[in-house]
Amino acid sequence: MKERKVPDVVARRLPRYYRYLDDLLKKQIYRISSSELSRKMGVTASQIRQDFNFFGGFGQQGYGYNVEMLHKEIGAILGLYSGRKTIIVGAGYLGHALANHTNFKKRGFMLVGVFDNDKAKVGRKISDLTISDYDGIADFISENQPDIAILAVPRTAVKSVAENLISLGIKAIWNFSYTELDEQENVVIENVHLSDSLMMLSYKLNALDD
Amino acid sequence: MKERKVPDVVARRLPRYYRYLDDLLKKQIYRISSSELSRKMGVTASQIRQDFNFFGGFGQQGYGYNVEMLHKEIGAILGLYSGRKTIIVGAGYLGHALANHTNFKKRGFMLVGVFDNDKAKVGRKISDLTISDYDGIADFISENQPDIAILAVPRTAVKSVAENLISLGIKAIWNFSYTELDEQENVVIENVHLSDSLMMLSYKLNALDD
DNA sequence: TAGATTGTTAATCGATTAACAATC
DNA sequence: TAGATTGTTAATCGATTAACAATC
Numbered sequence: 045m046k047e048r049k050v051p052d053v054v055a056r057r058l059p060r061y062y063r064y065l066d067d068l069l070k071k072q073i074y075r076i077s078s079s080e081l082s083r084k085m086g087v088t089a090s091q092i093r094q095d096f097n098f099f100g101g102f103g104q105q106g107y108g109y110n111v112e113m114l115h116k117e118i119g120a121i122l123g124l125y126s127g128r129k130t131i132i133v134g135a136g137y138l139g140h141a142l143a144n145h146t147n148f149k150k151r152g153f154m155l156v157g158v159f160d161n162d163k164a165k166v167g168r169k170i171s172d173l174t175i176s177d178y179d180g181i182a183d184f185i186s187e188n189q190p191d192i193a194i195l196a197v198p199r200t201a202v203k204s205v206a207e208n209l210i211s212l213g214i215k216a217i218w219n220f221s222y223t224e225l226d227e228q229e230n231v232v233i234e235n236v237h238l239s240d241s242l243m244m245l246s247y248k249l250n251a252l253d254d
Numbered sequence: 255m256k257e258r259k260v261p262d263v264v265a266r267r268l269p270r271y272y273r274y275l276d277d278l279l280k281k282q283i284y285r286i287s288s289s290e291l292s293r294k295m296g297v298t299a300s301q302i303r304q305d306f307n308f309f310g311g312f313g314q315q316g317y318g319y320n321v322e323m324l325h326k327e328i329g330a331i332l333g334l335y336s337g338r339k340t341i342i343v344g345a346g347y348l349g350h351a352l353a354n355h356t357n358f359k360k361r362g363f364m365l366v367g368v369f370d371n372d373k374a375k376v377g378r379k380i381s382d383l384t385i386s387d388y389d390g391i392a393d394f395i396s397e398n399q400p401d402i403a404i405l406a407v408p409r410t411a412v413k414s415v416a417e418n419l420i421s422l423g424i425k426a427i428w429n430f431s432y433t434e435l436d437e438q439e440n441v442v443i444e445n446v447h448l449s450d451s452l453m454m455l456s457y458k459l460n461a462l463d464d
Numbered sequence: 465t466a467g468a469t470t471g472t473t474a475a476t477c478g479a480t481t482a483a484c485a486a487t488c
Numbered sequence: 489t490a491g492a493t494t495g496t497t498a499a500t501c502g503a504t505t506a507a508c509a510a511t512c
Contacts, residue, residue: 053503055457059450063434077469089469090505097471105470106512122453123460137351144347147432147449153456191459216459218452222357224273232462234455236448239357240269242428243332245444246363247265249401249426250333252442263479287493299493300481307495315494316488 050098057095058122060085065115077108125152129188133205134196135160135168135175138220142194143171156190185212192216199223260308267305268332270295275325287318335362339398343415344406345370345378345385348430352404353381366400395422402426409433 064085068076082089096102096109102117103109119125130153132139142148143158158170161178168175176184193214197205202221209217216232219225225233274295278286292299306312306319312327313319329335340363342349352358353368368380371388378385386394403424407415412431419427426442429435435443 051503056454058457059447059453062453063432063447063450079469088505090507091503093470093472094504101471103470104512105510106468108469121457121460123456124453126460128456128459137347137354141347141351142448145448148452151449151453151456153452192455215462216455218455222273230462232455232458234451234458236451237269237273238352238355238446239361240273241444241446242358242363243269243272243334243361244266245402245426245428245442246333246338246361247268247331248442248444249338250331250336252425252440261479289493298481300483301479303494303496304480311495313494314488315486316492318493 054095054098058118061092061095062115062118062122062124065111065118068111069115074111075108076111078103081109119152127152127154128192129154129156129190130192130194131155131157131159131181131184131190132194132196133159133178133181133209134198135162135165135170136196139194139196140170142196142220143173153192156188157184159184181208182212185209185214190214192218195219195221197221264305264308268328271302271305272325272328272332272334275321275328278321279325284321285318286321288313290318329362337362337364338402339364339366339400340402340404341365341367341369341391341394341400342404342406343369343388343391343419344408345372345375345380346406349404349406350380352406352430353383363402366398367394369394391418392422395419395424400424402428405429405431407431 064081068074078089078092082092085092093103096114099117099121102114132143132155135143135158139158139160143155148155155171155173158173158175159178159181160166160175163177165175166177191214193209193216195202195205195217199221202219202223202225206217206219206225210228210231214231217225217234219233219235220238222237222239224235224237227233274291278284288299288302292302295302303313306324309327309331312324342353342365345353345368349368349370353365358365365381365383368383368385369388369391370376370385373387375385376387401424403419403426405412405415405427409431412429412433412435416427416429416435420438420441424441427435427444429443429445430448432447432449434445434447437443
């Protein structure tokens with residue numbers, strides 16, 4: 045039951061633990077030891093125990109970990125299943141892909157709106173929602189109070205859209221544009237750089253021949 | 255001019271350096287010191303110099319770094335601009351989004367084919383390519399010898415498609431499905447877990463209120 | 465109880481930062 | 489040359505691993 049600040053490196057491992065626990069539940073495995081899990085995940089049992097103990101003792105000596113309980117605890121730490129209202133801004137291919145991302149609902153996020161400034165798109169269906177005009181987003185936000193905005197807009201629009209959303213009360217931005225948004229007081233920014241990932245793949249591919 | 259093995263943590267910083275150098279060139283800045291760059295990027299100058307020196311001395315005492323040269327060197331380390339032939343498997347929204355990803359071409363990857371097993375999609379245009387039938391992929395690969403495959407297929411199909419592609423000679427897989435592909439001898443796998451990123455955002459949002 | 469496995473402390477390893485001599 | 493800034497070594501810091509006592 046530690047109160048030390050959680051190192052970033054530990055926090056960033058949580059989603060992966062969560063996925064593996066998901067998997068175990070799907071396979072109806074309800075109990076696991078740190079050493080079994082370490083074999084599955086390719087990390088050390090020591091690291092697993094250290095990591096979990098940043099958040100308190102989830103295990104039991106002589107027994108191991110209860111998968112359901114651990115899954116629930118880590119889900120809670122990650123803030124899942126709290127029904128965060130989420131909107132998507134930008135209904136291009138990426139916006140569509142993200143709207144249809146099934147894990148989304150499964151993780152307890154509530155998609156409540158999709159917006160685009162292209163009048164031709166407004167009114168069309170995306171997943172089970174209707175695309176709304178970006179012009180009306182201020183009213184929508186003040187009425188529905190969503191927390192999270194997913195930005196799938198062209199890079200030229202990102203900065204101004206982000207500023208607008210933040211001024212309207214959005215608390216977290218998941219940004220898929222190449223343009224990196226800077227950290228801000230009281231707003232969570234998560235920049236996804238798909239091209240970084242592709243460059244790493246390329247790097248590893250290059251290294252393969254050495 | 256070191257020959258030490260490059261730590262993973264250093265390699266994973268390269269794409270970010272590359273992006274910042276891109277930016278500098280766009281702003282017509284052709285010379286920069288480690289301390290200026292450190293201010294821009296929010297890292298220490300020491301780290302920047304250490305990182306670059308894993309790959310050899312790119313700078314000049316008393317002067318700093320030549321941005322164009324550094325950009326080119328890091329690009330080469332990342333294996334960019336080598337015209338790697340790339341195919342996309344799965345022409346859903348995500349496949350479309352990735353095909354239209356402009357950075358893609360800009361980084362020197364050549365998109366040479368898009369495949370889907372849905373006959374209704376075959377023949378349609380995506381970016382400047384025509385969607386081909388997945389049934390013909392073996393012939394295509396043996397003829398064109400692409401290196402990289404981007405997998406944007408449903409999770410149920412990932413494992414079998416990946417195995418098939420590898421057996422046909424694909425050297426690298428950029429996998430967007432939830433199902434994680436395991437490392438393999440002589441094949442580069444890069445798993446993109448979008449939901450991990452969303453979970454981290456959620457975690458940080460949760461932590462905001464503490 | 466005996467066996468198993470955690471929680472936690474201590475040891476090791478590696479990464480980051482600081483400092484400065486080399487040199488453009 | 490004098491000033492600036494790198495490349496690199498040494499010091500510090502933090503993360504990972506090992507070990508084991510606590511305990512279910």
